Amino acid sequence: MFDAVGFGALNIDQLYNVDRIIGPEEETIIKGFRETCGGSAANTIIGLSRLGLKTAYIGKVATDREGIKLKKNLEKEKVNLELLTTTKKGRSGKVIGFVDEHGQRALYLDPGVNDTIKIDEIKISLVENSRLLHLTSFAGEGLHVQETLLERLSSTPLISLDPGNLYAKKGMKTLKGLIEAVNILLLNEMELKMMIGYRGSYKEAAKLLADEVDVIIVKRGPSGVYGIMDGLEVEVPALEVECVDTTGAGDAFNAGFLYAWLMGYDLKKSCYFGNYIASYCIQGYGATTMLPTREATRILK
Template sequence: MIAGFGALNLDKIYLVDKIPSKDEEGFVIDVDLHPGGSAANTIAGLATFGVRTSFIGKVGSDEEGRILIGDFENRRVDTSGIIRAEGRSGVAMIFVDREGERAILVDPGVNDTIREDEINWDVVEKSEIIHMTSFICRMGDDSFRSQIRVAKRAERVSLDPGMPYAEKGLKGLERLLKETTVFLPNRKELEIVFGMDWRDAVGETHSLGVEIVAVKLGKEGCFVSDGGTEEFVKAFPSNPVDTTGAGDAFNAGFLYGLQRNKDIVESAKIGNYVASKLIERVGARSYGGIDPESAVR
C-alpha cells in the first residue's frame, strides 16, 4: 500500500469578469470545485491505476471536508487516516479572468494542525511507501513535525518538497531528508534547498542517505539517480491543455513503477508518460483511461 501525507484542499475556481485591484469590484461568472492538494492528487492517480492507497491528512467539519473525503471514497482510497476536526477545511480560492490571468488566495484551515497523537499509526505500519508533500505551515509547524515522526517509523518515504519546504533550505529540511528514500523535487526546488546547481545537489542529496532522486525538468523530462545509475529521461510528446498537477502526475507514475518493482529509468518513463497524458486534459485528477504500463511496452 502507498499512503499520502499532505494538505487536503478544495480548489474553488472562480471565473470572473476581472481580477479587482484595491477598492475595485468585479463579479463572478461561474464557479467550479475540484478536490486538490499535491500528495492527494498523486494518491488519486495511484488509486486509479489499481494501487492500494491510503491518506493521512485533516479536514474540517464542513461541506468542503465532506467533498474531499467523498472524492477519495469514490476512488476507493482508504480514508481511515484522515482526521475529522472542528474548524475549516483547507481551501484555495482561484480567481481566473477571461484572459486566463489568475490570482490565488489559500486558507490552510486545519491542514497545519496535525499532531503526532492524531496519527493513525496502523496506516503507517501497513504502508510500503508514504508519499509526503508540503504544508504551508502558516498556522504552526505541527504537521511538519508530525511528518518527521512518521518518516522515522515508515518503511520508505518519498518526498516532493514543493516551494514551501524548499524555502526552508537544507537547515530546515535536513531532518526530513535524512529519513527520505525517494526525493522528487523539480530543478528549481532542488537548487533552492542546497543553494547550488541542481546537478551538484543530486550528489549532496545522496550523501544525506537518500537512495533515489528524480529531478523534474518540465519539457525536458527528468533526471534520475540512485547513486550508481544516472540518466536523463526524455519527456513524451504532448499537446498541453492544463498543466495543473503535472508534477503530481509524474510522482504517481514514478511511484507506480517503483511499487511494481521496475527500475528507476522505467519508473521515470512511466512518470513522464502519465504527466504527458494528464496535461492534455482539464483537471489535476483526470487520470481515467491512462494506462501507465503503456510507457514501457
C-alpha cells in the same frame, strides 16, 4: 497492508481561467471557473489508486462543505479513510488558482485545519505495515508531525517526499529530519536549487544531495525529467501533447514514477512512466480529472 499512504495537506482547488497571469494594479478577464479536490499528496495517491494500488490517506478536514467534498472524493477514488481525521471546528483547506490560456498558473493557499493534525490522531500501525509513505508539504506545523511520525515508526516503509515550494524554501537545515529518512526525493529544478541554496546546474545540485537520498528525481516540465541513483544518471524527454492546464502535473508524475518503482522497474522506465501519466494530466483542467486507470500500465509491459 496498503501499497501507498499519502500524508500532506488536503485542499479544495478553486481554479479560474483567465486571459493572463497579472501583476499588482493590473486587471484581466475571468473566462471560466472550476472547483476540484486537490492537495499534492492526495493527487498522487488518487493517481496510484486509479492505477490499481491499495491506498490510504493521512490528513485532516473540517465538517464544512469543502471537507465533505474532499472526503467523498477520496471515497469515490477508493482511497481508504481510516487515517483521515475530521474536526467540527475550523475550515477545510483551500487553494485559489488562476490559469492562463497557456496552462500556466498562480496559486493562493488557505491552509485551514490542515496544520492542526496531531500525531496522536494517526494510527501508526497502519503506516508501518504499508509499502510506501508519500509525504508533501504543509504550510505550518504539519512538518513536525511528519518528522515525529517517522521517528515513531518501528518498521519503515519506502519514504518518498515532494517538498514543493513551501518546504523547499525552508532550506536543508529545517528539512534535515525529513531528508535523512527519505528514499526518493521528487522535486522540480527551482525547488532543488532553492532547497540547497545552489545557483549552478540542476545536475550539479542533484549530485550534491546524492549522499543524502537514494533516488533524486528532478522534474523539468516540458524539458523532461532527470534522475540520479547510485551514480547512474538518466534523462527522459517529456511527451509532446497539447497542454490545457499544468495543475497537478508534478503530482501526476509522482504517481506514475512511484507506481513503476513499486512494481520493480528501473530508474529510466519509472521516469518514463511518470512523464506518461503527467502527459494525461495536463490535457484537461484540474489535478486529477484526466488521470488514467490501470489500463495505462500496459505501456510498461
